[in-house]
Amino acid sequence: xxxxxxxxxxxxxxxxxxxxxxxxxxxxxxxxxxxxxxxxxxxxxxxxxxxxxxxxxxxxxxxxxxxxxxxx
Numbered sequence: 294x295x296x297x298x299x300x301x302x303x304x305x306x307x308x309x310x311x312x313x314x315x316x317x318x319x320x321x322x323x324x325x326x327x328x329x330x331x332x333x334x335x336x337x338x339x340x341x342x343x344x345x346x347x348x349x350x351x352x353x354x355x356x357x358x359x360x361x362x363x364x365x
Contacts, residue, residue: 301342308343313353315345 301308318338322331 298341298343308341309346310343311346311348311352311356313348313356 297306297308300306319331319335322334322338325331326334
């Protein structure tokens, strides 16, 4: 992941993350680190070279369908 983030910072690759997943990161940080530390870490997280992708309902349903085929 570190290598990908470096490459994204140099413009070599594009990293995308859905806004739903960004919200999940925020939730996990607040729950595991507490409000003050979670907010601080999340602020740093938002500075990473990752583009946030807006989500619409059709995309949410597509993601749910993909998860059902996950062999984990």
